[in-house]
Amino acid sequence: MLLYGRNPVLEALRDGRVGEVLVARGVEESFVAELKAAVGESGVRVRFAPRIELDQLAGTTAHQGVMAEVEDLAWATVDDILDRAEARGEELLIVLLDGITDPRNFGAIIRSAEVLGAHGVVVEERRSAPLSPVVAKTAAGATSYLPVAQTKNLPRLIDALKEDRVWVYGAAGESAQDVTRTDFSGRVALVIGAEGEGLRRLVREKCDVLVGIPTRGQVDSLNASVAAGILIHEVMRGRTGK
Template sequence: MLLYGRNPVLEALREGRISEVTLAKGVEESFVREIKATGATVRWTSRIELDQLVGTTQHQGIVAEVEDLAWASVDDILDRAEEKGEPLVVVLLDGITDPRNFGAIIRSAEVLGAHGVVVEERRSAPLSPVVAKTAAGATSYLPVAQTKNLPRLIDQLKEDGVWVYGAAGEAAQDIARTDFSGKLALVIGAEGEGLRRLVREKCDGLVRIPTRGKVQSLNASVAAGILLYEATKNR
């Protein structure tokens, strides 16, 4: 897999997952020094050739070849919370198929202290270079898992004492008046469609983010970030 973008490639270098990078001619010298300080071998090419190589101009002048990103397991996420001695915070995604939204949610989840993200196999964007770039390196630190059946996983989490809250713009319950202490799963649905009926029914409660503007809903990744902040700010 071709990984591109400065933060994702730097994180992969620091992890030892890659040892050689390709830079576009004209990249600023300070960034070149930062790359060389990792011990990586540097190859040079034109920016146009990088555009053609990755099929986008959004590579920020750096590309590297890495093994495909690997899915974690749900158990990896549960173990992560246990090892840290923290109550679980996991983000469940119901139908997020846009890779940029997916990557942005992973980034917010890592930054705000969640223990992992879970998607349903057939209803998610794949772990791709676009996801990795948008996540800005967070895929190197946060477990991202798949499940075959999201409603069934919700049942399993609830049996383990996890409270499950779904985000819904029409919900009566305000996130600011919701008790997010204890083990927690936050469910984010697809833009436009929202949460599927069965997923909604499995949640312990539906919560909304108060808005003041005339636009009725937030971008899924923005909503996830706000919900995560509210849920984790007192932890």
């Protein structure tokens, strides 16, 4: 798989998943030095090429002057996410995505989940964007650190999590329960629905609590990835008491 973007390529190098790096001629020397430091003595080949070659390979000009040939991004398992929380001695925070098919939203949610301290993200197999270069670039390297898993049936997974003493909170803009006044102690699954459509009826019904973000503007909804970031932050803020 071809991966592009500076942070994703640097993280892939540190993760040992890179076969070759392609750099656009004219990229600033400070970044080239950072790149070579990440390559180190790994033997990864660094090749310089005209920027138009990167444009053509990436199918976009948003590659930031660097691309890498890497191993395909691998799906984790739900058990990997549960084990991660247990190994850290932390209360679980798992983010479930119901129909997030836009790769940029998907990548942005992965990035927010990793930065803010969630233990992993789960998507339904047939209702999600794939783990693609666009997802990896938008995630800015977070795919190297955060487990991202698939499930065949999200409602069944919710049932299994509830049997395992996990409280399930669904994001619903019209919900009467203010997320800033919600107690997120214990093991938590946070469910984010598709932009525009929200959560499917069956998924909503499986949630223990529906929460919403208080807004003050004239526009009545947030981008799915922005909403996810706010909700994850509120869960963690409630736990730390800050």
